[in-house]
Amino acid sequence: MKVASFNANGIRARLPILTIWLEREAPDVLCIQETKVQDSDFPREAFERLSYHCTFWGQKAFNGVATVSKRPPEKVWFGFNDKDKEEARMITAYIEGIPIVNTYVPQGTAPDSERFQYKLQWFQQLHEYFSNHFRPEEPLVWAGDFNVAPEPMDVYDPEGLLGSIGYHPQEHKALAEVKSWGFVDVFRRHHPEQKAYTFWDYRIPHAFRRGLGWRVDHIWSTECLAEKSTRAWVDVGPRQLEKPSDHTFILAEFEP
Numbered sequence: 001m002k003v004a005s006f007n008a009n010g011i012r013a014r015l016p017i018l019t020i021w022l023e024r025e026a027p028d029v030l031c032i033q034e035t036k037v038q039d040s041d042f043p044r045e046a047f048e049r050l051s052y053h054c055t056f057w058g059q060k061a062f063n064g065v066a067t068v069s070k071r072p073p074e075k076v077w078f079g080f081n082d083k084d085k086e087e088a089r090m091i092t093a094y095i096e097g098i099p100i101v102n103t104y105v106p107q108g109t110a111p112d113s114e115r116f117q118y119k120l121q122w123f124q125q126l127h128e129y130f131s132n133h134f135r136p137e138e139p140l141v142w143a144g145d146f147n148v149a150p151e152p153m154d155v156y157d158p159e160g161l162l163g164s165i166g167y168h169p170q171e172h173k174a175l176a177e178v179k180s181w182g183f184v185d186v187f188r189r190h191h192p193e194q195k196a197y198t199f200w201d202y203r204i205p206h207a208f209r210r211g212l213g214w215r216v217d218h219i220w221s222t223e224c225l226a227e228k229s230t231r232a233w234v235d236v237g238p239r240q241l242e243k244p245s246d247h248t249f250i251l252a253e254f255e256p
Contacts, residue, residue, distance in 0.1 A: 001096060001254045002027040005143040005217055007104070007199070007247035011035040011066070014245050015043055017238050022050050025235070027251065028070050029095055031102035031143045035064030042066065055093050063088045065144070067102045069095050080129050089122075092133075098225070099134060103144040108165045116165070119147070123174035127181055136182025139225040145217050145247065148175045150185070153195050154215035166216055184226035186219050186252045187234070196234045199247045208239055219252040228255040 004027040008014040011032060022030065030052075035042065037058045044054040053072045057079075058064035065088060067073070073093035079086040089104045106122050109115035134140050148171045152158035161167045179185075187196070197213025204212050219232065232252040239248040 001029065001098070001256070002251065003029045003031070003100065003141055003143060003219055003254070004249050004251040005031040005033075005102070005145070005219055006249045007033040007145040007217060007245060009034050009036070009245040009247065011037060011064070012041075012043060013243060015046055017241055017244065019046055019050065021235075021238055021249065022047075022052070022068075025249075025251070026070075029100055030068045031091075031100065032066040032068065033064070033102070033104035033145045035066050036061055037064060055091055057083070057088045057091055059088045063104060065089060065091050065102050065104050067091050067093045067095075067100065069093070071095055080125055090126075098139045098141060100141045100143065101130075103142065103146070105145060105147040107147050108168075108171070110165060111163065111168055111170075116168075116170075120170060120174050123171075123178055127178045130178070130181050136222050137224060138222065140222045141219065141225065142183060142221070143219045146175065147216055148172065149214045149216050150175060151188075153193070154197075156197070156212045156214070166214060179220070182222050183220040184223055186221055186226055186229050187215075187232040187250065189226055189229060190232045197236075198234055198250050200239065202246050208236075217247055217250045219250055221252075221254075225254060229253065230255055 035058050038060050042056045047054050047068050052068040056066035073095050075094040091102045106119040108119040149155045149167050155161050198217035199214045200207040230253045235249040
């Protein structure tokens with residue numbers, strides 16, 4: 001199974017990049033974040049023309065997640081408990097018998113803000129979700145924009161950025177607690193020393209060209225599935241195209 005993740009930062013604006021990329025890479029599953037459209041406006045026809053099944057949960061202008069797959073999901077649910085009361089940030093879809101949890105973790109705004117506390121609480125809630133619904137000894141994929149760079153090699157300036165959103169000790173602790181439930185960072189399993197980024201801030205002039213990036217998009221899995229992973233990589237090509245997202249694609253392949 002070939003799994004990919006991509007923060008589109010507006011799915012309609014990024015649709016040409018997405019469809020061309022899907023035709024070329026043909027993943028079995030693509031987890032998309034920040035679709036930024038209501039469900040009625042999701043461009044499902046574009047994916048269906050490429051023979052992908054679409055599962056999506058959106059809201060106007062903010063957030064939104066979608067999981068597109070070659071095979072229809074056997075089972076799907078949205079959010080933690082109550083879709084009507086939550087932000088559109090998570091889809092769980094069973095595909096080929098494997099639960100794939102697609103998340104857009106809250107960004108957090110600023111360390112002294114209420115949104116930062118919401119982010120930390122969201123991680124705690126996610127840990128409880130995994131504990132209540134799954135077992136770490138069974139296959140499970142967790143993918144998406146985690147909005148945290150876990151290690152010094154995952155940011156371009158680990159000393160200067162320490163304490164900022166996305167690279168804050170409290171975020172590291174919160175993410176590590178979820179990871180301790182039973183996850184393996186699949187990219188790091190194959191590239192323990194490689195610097196590879198998935199996000200380059202629009203607000204920094206020529207950030208991509210200057211290598212000023214972050215690895216905040218991830219594909220993690222339980223150990224039994226990670227053992228079957230054959231490779232993992234970041235495709236930086238789409239970030240160099242016209243009108244790109246500020247993120248790019250991360251991929252991992254697993255043996256049957």
